[in-house]
Structures are given as C-alpha cells and as structure tokens.
Amino acid sequence: MKTPPAPTPIPLAEKRRAGRVYRKLEKTYPHATCALKHRNAFELLVATILSAQCTDERVNMTTPALFEKYPTPAALAASKPADVEKLIRSTGFYRNKAKSIRGAAQTIVDHHAGEVPDTMDELLKLPGVARKTANVVLGNAFNQNVGVVVDTHVTRLSNRLGFTTHKDAKKIERDLMPLFPRKNWTMLSHLLIFHGRAICKARKPKCESCPLLKDCPQIGVPT
Structure with a gap:
C-alpha cells in the first residue's frame, strides 16, 4: 500500500496575506455574527x-x-x-x-x-x-471550530482572493483551513459573508471602497 503524498506546505507569504485579510475584515465588521436568528x-x-x-x-x-x-x-x-x-x-x-x-x-x-x-x-x-x-x-x-462554512459568498470571495481555485465546497473548505488558525474558522465565514454582502458583491463589487484591495490578487477585477 502506497503512502499518501504529504500535503503541500502553505507558503509563509500566503499565510501572512491570509492573516492580513482576516484582521482587516475583523476591523471592518466587528459585529459579524451568524445571520440566522436562533436561541438554541x-x-x-x-x-x-x-x-x-x-x-x-x-x-x-x-x-x-x-x-x-x-x-x-x-x-x-x-x-x-x-x-x-x-x-x-x-x-x-x-x-x-x-x-x-x-x-x-x-x-x-x-x-x-x-x-x-x-x-x-x-x-x-x-x-x-x-x-x-x-x-x-x-x-x-457549540463553539466548536470543526470546519469552515462555505456558502455562495465564501465561494466567491475565496476565489477572488486567490485562496482557492475550486468551486466545490469541500475542496474550498480544505484549502481555507490551513490558511487560518482553527480558532478563527467559524468567524472567518461570518466575515467573508458580511464582506460579500456589503462590498464584494457578485455582479457589481465596490472595489474602490474595499479594505482588502491591496491584498486582492484580482486587483478588484471580479472573477
């Protein structure tokens, strides 16, 4: 039985970029949370x-x-x-x-x-x-960071930001998890969703007012 190949290491520069993106989103959306109202x-x-x-x-x-x-x-x-x-x-x-x-x-x-x-x-x-x-x-x-929620906003932003090249939710989640500390996985989704609704929209992204522009490989060009 062949040993499966080791995962490709994440370049340090890419992890640092991911960290900058997270901090900027956290600063921009300090009240980001789950949009679905619930009590339990x-x-x-x-x-x-x-x-x-x-x-x-x-x-x-x-x-x-x-x-x-x-x-x-x-x-x-x-x-x-x-x-x-x-x-x-x-x-x-x-x-x-x-x-x-x-x-x-x-x-x-x-x-x-x-x-x-x-x-x-x-x-x-x-x-x-x-x-x-x-x-x-x-x-x-339950405050358990087991994975990253991938919806349409997370899919779009992850691709535009160059964190993944996939459209499949499981593959996107797999690409995002090693880029961010586990403690941030749940909040990462909230931040990306808030940003997707406010700025990085599907059809007409507001690139001129985007706090992530310097760290966006698309330089504001939607993909």
Whole structure:
C-alpha cells in the first residue's frame, strides 16, 4: 500500500496575506455574527436546513411562527407534515424541507434524548444535514471550530482572493483551513459573508471602497 503524498506546505507569504485579510475584515465588521436568528442549537439546526436555496432574511421571517408552534424537537417530531409545510412554504422546496426538519427532530428524540448532538459524525446522520449545516451548528451553537462554512459568498470571495481555485465546497473548505488558525474558522465565514454582502458583491463589487484591495490578487477585477 502506497503512502499518501504529504500535503503541500502553505507558503509563509500566503499565510501572512491570509492573516492580513482576516484582521482587516475583523476591523471592518466587528459585529459579524451568524445571520440566522436562533436561541438554541435546535432552532439553529432547523433554520439552517430551511436556508438552503433561500435567503437568511426570509428564513428569519418564517421561523418565529414555526418555533412558537413547535418549540422542541419532540413537538416538531409529533407534527403533521401539512401543518409544517404551510408554515415554511415561503422558504421554497417546502415539502422536502418539512420532511427533513421533521425527520431530524424525530432522530434527535429517538437517539439523542431530545438534545441536538454536538459532533460532526452524529449531526451528519440527521436527515437534511450535510457538512455545511453541521459546521454552522457546531461553530455557532457549540463553539466548536470543526470546519469552515462555505456558502455562495465564501465561494466567491475565496476565489477572488486567490485562496482557492475550486468551486466545490469541500475542496474550498480544505484549502481555507490551513490558511487560518482553527480558532478563527467559524468567524472567518461570518466575515467573508458580511464582506460579500456589503462590498464584494457578485455582479457589481465596490472595489474602490474595499479594505482588502491591496491584498486582492484580482486587483478588484471580479472573477
């Protein structure tokens, strides 16, 4: 059996550039945080599942009524599909999402005594949960920096900043993790998302007012 090749070392200059980018973003967005409103791990899990192909703003408009009627995993697990579908219809793909959040709630009740699990392996066993959702929950509800959340903003900015050349979320996450200290992984996503919404937009980035311009290899030219 061949020994797998050792990972390519990250050039020191690149790690320093990544550090500068992080510090500038941290200074620019001191209040960056998870945009999905939640009071506990269960609410964050459900909100994150609902956020697929939907804006965080729309999810935040939808979840108060949902959590008022189903405040716990047990309550959601005992719900009727049609009732849940009606409440989350505006988030899109509501039938599949209702099936996922009800299934996740049932699994939490059946196998975790009604408490959202706090490990990657167990979260990935929940219906509707992939690595991105698990990273969101672990990082924001349990303060565990297990990985980097990669959404459309993180994908776009990571490519523009030259931190990756990939479009696949897992490969982007793999490229970002060695560039930044583990303690910063969760906040890194928040900072990139805030910057993507405010400045580094998809169609018309505001390069003239970007604090990262000196460290951007694209020199403000969108990719």
